[in-house]
Amino acid sequence: MPETVFKSFWMGGYECTDQLNHYGNRVDLLTLTGHVDHIESDYDLLSQVNISTVREGIRWNKVEQRPYDYDFSTVGKMINAGKVKQIQQIWDICHFGYPDDLSPLHPHFERRFVSLCEAFVRFYRKVSPTTSTMKTTVVFVFLSIILSVIAQNTNSTVAPSCLTGGGDCSGRGVCQENGACRCYPGFTFPTVRVVKGVPVKSRIHCNATVMTGQPFMTPLVVVLRVEITILNFILFCLISYRLYLDFKLHGVSHAITKISLAFVACSTFLTFISNALDYWGIYGVMPPMCFFTFHSLIEWLLVGVFCAIVLHWVNIYDTTVKSIRRQEMIKKINSNYDKPISVEDIVRSVTLVRIFRLPYLTVTGVTLVIFVVRVFLTPLWTSVNGYAIWYKFFNTWHCILWGLFGICFALYGYRLVNVMPETSSKKIKQVTWKLCIVAVICTINALMMILLDNYQPVFPSLHPSVGLITRNWITFNTRTMVAAVVLDIHMPFAKLKQWLSGGFSKSGSGSKSDSNTATTQIEMYVSTPSNPVAPDNQV
Numbered sequence: 001m002p003e004t005v006f007k008s009f010w011m012g013g014y015e016c017t018d019q020l021n022h023y024g025n026r027v028d029l030l031t032l033t034g035h036v037d038h039i040e041s042d043y044d045l046l047s048q049v050n051i052s053t054v055r056e057g058i059r060w061n062k063v064e065q066r067p068y069d070y071d072f073s074t075v076g077k078m079i080n081a082g083k084v085k086q087i088q089q090i091w092d093i094c095h096f097g098y099p100d101d102l103s104p105l106h107p108h109f110e111r112r113f114v115s116l117c118e119a120f121v122r123f124y125r126k127v128s129p130t131t132s133t134m135k136t137t138v139v140f141v142f143l144s145i146i147l148s149v150i151a152q153n154t155n156s157t158v159a160p161s162c163l164t165g166g167g168d169c170s171g172r173g174v175c176q177e178n179g180a181c182r183c184y185p186g187f188t189f190p191t192v193r194v195v196k197g198v199p200v201k202s203r204i205h206c207n208a209t210v211m212t213g214q215p216f217m218t219p220l221v222v223v224l225r226v227e228i229t230i231l232n233f234i235l236f237c238l239i240s241y242r243l244y245l246d247f248k249l250h251g252v253s254h255a256i257t258k259i260s261l262a263f264v265a266c267s268t269f270l271t272f273i274s275n276a277l278d279y280w281g282i283y284g285v286m287p288p289m290c291f292f293t294f295h296s297l298i299e300w301l302l303v304g305v306f307c308a309i310v311l312h313w314v315n316i317y318d319t320t321v322k323s324i325r326r327q328e329m330i331k332k333i334n335s336n337y338d339k340p341i342s343v344e345d346i347v348r349s350v351t352l353v354r355i356f357r358l359p360y361l362t363v364t365g366v367t368l369v370i371f372v373v374r375v376f377l378t379p380l381w382t383s384v385n386g387y388a389i390w391y392k393f394f395n396t397w398h399c400i401l402w403g404l405f406g407i408c409f410a411l412y413g414y415r416l417v418n419v420m421p422e423t424s425s426k427k428i429k430q431v432t433w434k435l436c437i438v439a440v441i442c443t444i445n446a447l448m449m450i451l452l453d454n455y456q457p458v459f460p461s462l463h464p465s466v467g468l469i470t471r472n473w474i475t476f477n478t479r480t481m482v483a484a485v486v487l488d489i490h491m492p493f494a495k496l497k498q499w500l501s502g503g504f505s506k507s508g509s510g511s512k513s514d515s516n517t518a519t520t521q522i523e524m525y526v527s528t529p530s531n532p533v534a535p536d537n538q539v
Helices: 039-047 073-085 109-127 131-154 217-250 255-277 288-333 343-349 358-377 384-419 422-451 464-490 493-500 503-508 512-524
Strands: 011-013 053-057 064-066 088-092 173-175 181-183 191-195 198-201
Touching: 039 073, 053 073, 073 088, 073 109, 217 255, 217 464, 217 493, 255 288, 255 464, 288 358, 288 384, 288 422, 288 464, 358 384, 384 422, 422 464
Parallel strands: 011 053, 053 088
Antiparallel strands: 173 181, 191 198
């Protein structure tokens, strides 16, 4: 045996941690540092300072994606790089990291660990059968194993597993396959001790809130709740009043108006009541999943409203074009024919059957299914990566959906402006801009939900409390803005005084033709006129 088993006195070590941090997020430093992609150039740098021995890690989480199913392909490329650059590698099998479905106290941890070691030795013998190198590697593989296990049981931030009865997530989270809790929004892990100035979290309990230890969070939450509660209460009252007027003056007709107002009224009421009573259940008034259900339902209600509006506009445009063509054909037969296009006839021809067809059922149906799955699976989903992917999926779905709404509003709004009479086209243009702006804001909101994701964070350094309050400020205010714009379309704020003083009711009590004109204008602008009082706004 040679005097030393090392090729150089000084050694290099590449940080190979792939553990779950105390937020439950996977940390993979070999990927973050780029070492896996630039291993040969890294080894070239070592040779410049006469270092020929390094420590590398196999990353247990990467090589065993499923129990007892191993993929050493990346490790094999690293071994080949070592051969090419003549670098001696000391392999670390477990460096604070393990698969999502394991923890050091899991009953299968020991047998899975032993199986991993055996699999690695077999793989290493296959790709690098040199005896002397094997001696060096095997000795330090098992030394590394011992040190890693000791480190995980003494210095690791991982608390006892919730799978073995060590914790039940305090009823405010879900126990995942890796033995850690996924806390519901608003809740987090309490600090159980401080090690070298770093707070160690209890990952099997969710009895701390986002305001715990964050003094800036309390005023932010209070201000947000007060603002959203007051604004949505006012909007709910105004929308309910507008809905009452529509029923009073037109009975059960004008279904688009009533459906839009009813959906938005439900949205504002749910936003009002949830924020008035609680904030994600942290005050103990509402169960966390009740607040979460309201939060998810509001998203579906707004999608339903805007999908109906989009299809309403599409049908109005199609019917208008057909009416123009019919008029042109009649003029070719009878040159004396000079009857103008009746917007009232166009609007009346756009029935519910034409609007609520396959596109509407598909969009709202898929979104409803996503909502139901989200509500029912959130407290049941135990896969760490699975839920993170699901979270990105439904936010991506809403991002695409609102983006398409904006495109449809712009396209058909522009087309309607070109074919409608001048008076109507001016009003349609105003409404089009409002709806496009709302769609763009909602698209940005969905995009922010993806960027501020706590499960697979785009910004790992962002504190979960900061991410949550930022998302909520954006989302709650966006939804309030959507409700306000829909109300402004149905009951313009510029004429709010006349609406509240009964001007619309008075005008509605006039002649039948005036009532029909008001009816036409309401349906034309997605159920409401821009000026409900003045009868000279006829189209």
